[in-house]
Amino acid sequence: MLIVDINHGALDLAVEYEKSGKKPVIWDIYGKLDRNEDFKEKNKNTLSKFKIIPRNEIPDFLNYREVIAPVHCPMDVKFKTFHDAVSEIISKKYPEIIEKMITVTGVKGKTTSTELLKHLLSEKYNCYCHNSNDGSITPVTVLNILNKLSEKGKLQIYDFLIFEISLGIVSSKYSILTNILENYTIAGGRRGASIKIDSLKNSKVVFVNEYLKNSFKLDHNALKVVKNPKVVSKYPLKFNYLENDFEFNESVFGRHFVENSSFVIELCSNFLSFDEIKISLKRFKIENRMNVEKKGNYTIVKNINPGLDLKAIDYAVSDFLIVFDNGTVVIGGDFGCTCEEINIEKLADLINQYIKKGVKIELSGDVGKNLKKLVNLESVTIKNYEFKNDTLVIYRSNLC
Structure with a gap:
């Protein structure tokens, strides 16, 4: 072996x-x-x-x-993925625990979805949650956590164990595949991000959206297709799903929360009533990634995320401009945050499209330094930035 x-x-x-x-x-x-x-x-x-x-x-x-x-390894030989290996191990070691496990994967929305699941289910149940805010999200991390909880005699105290996992899922009762916004290449171009679909066999029940169902071959006996929610208000964020109205508080900003919520509502409706979900959802706050604050007459929206890609940035800017007509957008951050690096040339093209529309954009961080070679914009230091109007900060980093 x-x-x-x-x-x-x-x-x-x-x-x-x-x-x-x-x-x-x-x-x-x-x-x-x-x-x-x-x-x-x-x-x-x-x-x-x-x-x-x-x-x-x-x-x-x-x-x-x-x-x-690992599924991303640049090898041409046939191999068993870490996702499948871990699934086999925990199925033998912890078969009863699998019934409590919820796993989340996808290109975007994984962390938000796990935080939402923890927030809603914790209203009535004892939940353990591990996501990228806590560290590594490899499949082996799941095995290590289960082993540690078992050694401490704590596995049985939890009603649910929720895990964010990169590039696929492991053995679990429920799984969510949030999206494949960009089927970026991995393994030196040998495979794409859609490879995570192959791991869905490790879950007993899988939630996907209509786009994934229609765009990829999904062969699963218990596939739950989540309907597209309807946005009622972009800020404060309100939406209708399954003929029920849901809303977030003013600390939550961005359309992507709506899609993430539809997965979570579908799954949690097996354990909570819609009224319970509505009440809890309005109290939800996403830590570390999204922050909305007031500075005098100005609103500051900070979107700090290691996995920001072109579509996520485009959505964030578009959402911001719909709500705030004359704001400033700061784009920047670090390289090496995830296995998926951002394409600077394509990001520069996106920025130029917004510049032509009259949007004021400033750059920051190492990403900003590389962008400045392609777009003639002012560079700023985000830690000492002076906010002079409504501002959206898009920063590709674990921490700002």
């Missing part, structure tokens, strides 16, 4: 398989042990149990009866 990629949990998986009597070999395809001496020292005893193939060597795959790797 060959397990690939220490970066994304190969060592943890190797430990699991060793317990079952197997002798896995690990390929450090991205050279984590060369780059991270602290990790190497901290895990030296565990690492000593396994043969490690370094980054600069290519394994002879024919020597292994089974190869296990």
Whole structure:
């Protein structure tokens, strides 16, 4: 057995398989042990149990009866994904816990959806939630969390365990595939983001929207297609879904919350009444990602997100301009936030489209520095920024 990629949990998986009597070999395809001496020292005893193939060597795959790797690994050989491997392990170790598990994946909206699920279900149930606000969202992270909760004797105290997972889902009772806004390439162009559809087999019940149902081949026995909600007011955000009116408070801004909510309402309606959902939804606040605040006569909307892409930025600007006619938009942030880097050339084209419409735009951060090579705009420092009118800050970062 060959397990690939220490970066994304190969060592943890190797430990699991060793317990079952197997002798896995690990390929450090991205050279984590060369780059991270602290990790190497901290895990030296565990690492000593396994043969490690370094980054600069290519394994002879024919020597292994089974190869296990993250779905994004740039390999042409047939392999079992980490999503499927973790699913098999937790199905054997924690079969009763799977009935409590809710997993969320998609290109956008994963964190918001998990936060919404936790917020609504916590009204009546004891919920554990892990998403990108808490750290890594790899499938192996789910296994590690279940193991830790089991060791502490806490697995049984939760009614629901909610996980955000990148590029697919693992064994669970319910799963949400929020969207595939951009089928960006992964694995060196060998696969696309739509590969996460293949992992839906690991969930007993799957929620998708009408677009996904009509655009991709979805073969699942318990597929729940979520209808498109109707936006009634863009700010404060109000919408109609299944002939019921729902609304958020003024701290929530952006159309994407409506679509995310429709998934969550569908799922939570199995456990809560619509009236309970309505009351709870109006109290919802998204921490760390979205912030709406008043500064004198001005409204400041901050959209801080590591996974902001072109469509998300376009939607954010469009929503802002509908509500605030003469505001300023600040666009910027950092590189290296996620596996999916932003296309600077296409973002510059998008910005030029808004400039032609008379929108005032300023740039910030490393993303802004690269954009400035393509668009002639003022650069600002976001931490010391002086707000002079209604402002939308779009910043691609874990923290601002």
